[in-house]
Amino acid sequence: MANVVRTKVIRMTGARSEPQRRSDCGDSDGWQCGQRAVPMRAAESEYGGESGGKRLKKSRESGKMNGIMSITELPKNYDAASAEPRIYQRWLDSGFFNPDTCIEKGVTPADAKPFTIMMPPPNVTGVLHMGHAMMLTLEDIMVRFARMRGRRTLWLPGTDHAAIATQSVVEKSIHKKEGVSRHDLGREELLRRVEAFAKESHATITSQIKVMGASCDWSREAFTLDEQRSLAVRTMFKKMYDDGLIYRGNRIINWDPKGQTTISDDEIAYEERAATLYTFRYAKDFPIPIATTRPETKVGDTGVAVHPNDERYAKYIGKEYDVNFCGVSLHIKIVADKEVNPAFGTGAVGVTPAHSMIDWEMAQRHDLPVKQVINEYARMTVETEQLKDKKVLEARDTVVAWLKEENLLEKEEDTVQNVATADRTGGIIEPMPKLQWFISVNAKFKIQNSNRETTLKDIMREPVADGRISIIPDYFGKTYFHWIDTLRDWCISRQIWYGHRIPVWYRKKVKSQKSKVKSLGTESDSTEVYCDVNPPEGDEWEQDSDTLDTWFSSGLWTFSTLGWPSSAKASEGKPSDLEIYHPTDILETGYEILFFWVARMVLMTGYALNDIPFRTVYLHGTVRDAQGRKMSKSLGNGIDPLDVAQKFGADAGRMALVVGNTPGTDSRISEDKIRAYKYFANKLWNITRFVLMSVDSEDVVRFATAKPEVRTDADRDILTKLDAAIADITGNLDRHIIHEAANQAYQFAWRELADVYLEASKGQLADESLKSNTGHILVWCLMNTLKLVHPFAPFVTEELWGKLFGESDTSLLMVQCWPT
């Protein structure tokens, strides 16, 4: 054995003494990586006198046992299911997912340019689906490509506590199993249950991420509700509170009666439903008829609005009327507002300030009183016997019956109504005024360390508008701007228990007592308010019972994961993670959370760090089934990524998700497509099998080290095609054209190397004068092909790399140089 190694090393000296081709794998920015192809590292270290020589021997020796195999040992077919978990464990053991380890072990230069992706944290609500698989695949491709090019590559994984989503999953399950509600359990017990669920869900999710082959740095894993992220959230809240950007106000909000919480505008899903449009008068002597689809809310009307230029009603503007409507006394003022469309209905709107966003705004303009008539349980609160405590739909029937009885109903028309529902619970939203916390998006403030005055809206808009952040595909920029333009203040408080509790405390003001704690304001004459990262001293303070919208903590993701605020600065001369890895390079996520998340990250980062969170936003589409339907539990048409990995291999699933799928476009996935890429992995396996069969195993390392000669047309052709493939794939990955790069890697390996050159090589190998060089070309092309395919199908390529070059930490394909 020792002999074998020595012989080979002697041969390799020859290769090394030739003009040394440093396996430079500089990327487009001219960065060099410290890696070399394994064989070269081995040869070099033999001379370098370090432990590398031993490492090589060890690698070769262990290789004989479980790594490098003779052809008789290599089965005819690749068995992904058994190989993949073993390979992932090798990657984990190597420590190379952590960029610091890469530097320590010398596979990445210490001065390498960083490359960072923050994994969009999956919700801890259950299991991963194909959309997650898509996200993990695209990011892993970007990350592996960057790592092989010598970048200091960090892909930071994590999970999201997903406040409402998670709590409602657990609440439903408890209700089903035990028939009790959260109020029966109490805050503490419910939180205990939710946390147990989240923990279990987290374990499932991380194991699934590993199955997909994600090369993320588990040592830096984060959770949106862990101690560090909680500190970040409280720090941010306090900062925004002090700047007047977070305020508490009694304003109209979206109330979800089913979830018993407020939700933001973005968490509403509109559903078209058949409805009836009723045209009626409040009373016989009321001059203007109005139309509505919600007669029950009319008991909360305080005005009627008409268009200022509407001649029909001009004479009534400014007049006030007292009527008795379905047993309720109303005081109605006629106002003129240009928001009213004179062509719709009767051209007059009954203004219900407490239960309609638009009406609320109209009431503000005309100083109309707000009269709440519906409560948190979607029941009527008016004192009239026939309506009190009735559910809104029952109340609607009651009011309509009353209108008919009184002969006030003038018309009934079928119409389609856009009903606002909560996208998590399906509950019908009841707008109502409530005391809640908001982030002001239009308030002016001075950005830190500068005198520049700005607004949060501008902070969101500017980096995209001036190109510091680019969005792929670019047309989503238009959608982004449109959303910002119509943005209202963001309601951030939720009446649920699972989440970041609002860092605000209240206490009754005691006039005689001198406060030990400096109160930051007073909510009213009788209550003091305290906001800070930590609770105030004293027992008399009571914390706000609400929690924060989950997107508040998600918005901090790119920098809360890097140690902000506790270890944001350099210490002991060492730069902090935040300084090294932020801003991140790419944010890769589904287009459906452009507003929820992407915009919020731009907001939070711009505000807290005066910086951008990422340079590029890559948006992928929705993964659909073979018929183009969305995958859903109720349809039962979902494909489980774990099943795919088990049946076809994770590599096959990855390739199927990526090839031919352009950013921003929905894609379809089917077993047929995945199977095609399982065959591809097998093709790579058999190319390697053929090469190992055709080439003396002692020559493999040498052939991989130096570029071969051209002896025949076939030789020239394949080497030209290889160069073209390298250039094309590299260029496309640089420009994030992943679907094309993946296809090119596939085409080169199968259509050029396997179908053409391997066939041609059979004749050449039989010719003694060509045999050696042909073997050389085969090994050379295979080695480069494995590198080119690795980002897309990391498992099979890593497995084959081990078969060719032995299995040791430093000979892992994942840290080899990208070919040039």
Place this chain on the structure above:
RNA sequence: GGGCGGUUAGCUCAAUUGGUAGAGCAUCGCAUUUACACUGCGAGGGUUAUAGGUUCGAGUCCUAUACCGCCCACCA
């Protein structure tokens, strides 16, 4: 109502700055025990939705139309 995207082979989708329209799957024919049957070779199949325009040249740029899809917006 406003905005955005799409329409290319039987199906699913590509086509980087305008330069011979490609791939996978499916279909048909041939090969036959081979590195791989999880195989190879070959074939058929497209007036790039429609109508105009710009250009030496258009799937690609411009205008209009039709259809499909998505997002936003509580015309009450």
